[in-house]
Amino acid sequence: MALVAGMRVGSRVLFRPWAWLPGAALGRKESAARGRVGARGFGSQRVLVEPDPAAGIAVMKLKSPPVNSLSLELLTEFVISLEKLENDKTFRGIILTSDCPGVFSAGLDLMEMCGKNPAHYAEYWKAVQELWLRLYLSNLVLIAAINGACPAGGCLISLTCDYRVLADNPKYVIGLNETLLGIVAPFWFKDTLVNTIGHRTSERALQLGILFPPAEALQVGMVDKVVPEDQVQSTALSVMAQWLSIPDHARQLTKNMMRKATADRLVKQRDSDIQNFVGFISRDSIQKSLQVYLGKLRQKKG
Numbered sequence: 001m002a003l004v005a006g007m008r009v010g011s012r013v014l015f016r017p018w019a020w021l022p023g024a025a026l027g028r029k030e031s032a033a034r035g036r037v038g039a040r041g042f043g044s045q046r047v048l049v050e051p052d053p054a055a056g057i058a059v060m061k062l063k064s065p066p067v068n069s070l071s072l073e074l075l076t077e078f079v080i081s082l083e084k085l086e087n088d089k090t091f092r093g094i095i096l097t098s099d100c101p102g103v104f105s106a107g108l109d110l111m112e113m114c115g116k117n118p119a120h121y122a123e124y125w126k127a128v129q130e131l132w133l134r135l136y137l138s139n140l141v142l143i144a145a146i147n148g149a150c151p152a153g154g155c156l157i158s159l160t161c162d163y164r165v166l167a168d169n170p171k172y173v174i175g176l177n178e179t180l181l182g183i184v185a186p187f188w189f190k191d192t193l194v195n196t197i198g199h200r201t202s203e204r205a206l207q208l209g210i211l212f213p214p215a216e217a218l219q220v221g222m223v224d225k226v227v228p229e230d231q232v233q234s235t236a237l238s239v240m241a242q243w244l245s246i247p248d249h250a251r252q253l254t255k256n257m258m259r260k261a262t263a264d265r266l267v268k269q270r271d272s273d274i275q276n277f278v279g280f281i282s283r284d285s286i287q288k289s290l291q292v293y294l295g296k297l298r299q300k301k302g
């Protein structure tokens, strides 16, 4: 997919992965009206959206089997669905969950970071940045209903949400395990974690690449609630009701006050962050580490 037009929102120039889609040239109002979500489900191949307009919420399900790894396609479809809901005033909250049994998301797609050229790495990283910025600064209430394993980029996505409910299953570990792959979480992954669980716990978790099982994840504050697996969705819904009882403008301004400085750090240095990623991921030693890790994942089966 070609890299693409930018759109200015406040001081941010946003990536428009959908710029090539029919209707992309429409004005914002017109396209929002045409794209109004309504009561019927919508979505794309990899992102299912089940709207409940009466309640003002939508359930967004990642559906990219087997493990919801964040490919360029999934990132793009994710941003498009998010934008659609953000632009429709009916919606005040999203419950984010997985349609893949046992896995919330396996994080960034290792195939996007192995054996490709620098232009591809740059395009991919820009899409990762874009999803994070949009989720982290979303005006909507985002609740993660974590119904499976949640490593690395999967964990990052859940950390952008306002609240995390995790299913109580020892296989459903969560954390930023990048060091285990021989790679380093960038500063904005780290900042998101520090803002959630504090500096000291983040330092230990990041260096050791800890994947926390549910009880420990709850104890360190990585998640807000651990419930039996069959109660994840209903718990997310009742938490959502509580968050939606707060007037939107006050909650949104407060969220922005808490998060803007963190997001601005990336906004100010997006290009250098991309260059840093491309340089790092292109190194032979890093490519070898990733190949070894992929090999171990594949061997695990055999």
Ligand SMILES: CCCCCC/C=C/CC(=O)SCCNC(=O)CCNC(=O)[C@H](O)C(C)(C)COP(=O)(O)OP(=O)(O)OC[C@H]1O[C@@H](n2cnc3c(N)ncnc32)[C@H](O)[C@@H]1OP(=O)(O)O
Pocket: 066, 067, 069, 102, 103, 105, 106, 107, 108, 109, 110, 111, 149, 151, 152, 153, 154, 177, 178, 181, 183, 184, 185, 186, 276, 277, 280, 281, 294, 297, 298, 300, 301
């Ligand atoms: C300045 C530089 C900064 C660089 C920063 C880069 C940041 C990176 C952040 C990341 O997100 S890196 C990705 C880290 N992810 C992981 O470590 C998770 C790896 N996966 C797993 O641990 C397991 O797959 C799982 C999620 C626990 C699920 O286990 P399950 O037993 O259900 O499935 P598997 O048999 O392991 O996997 C099925 C299938 O999927 C492939 N796969 C798994 N994860 C990924 C992935 N992240 N990307 C691409 N492909 C993945 C796996 O290899 C299997 O493939 P196969 O062909 O069927 O063997």
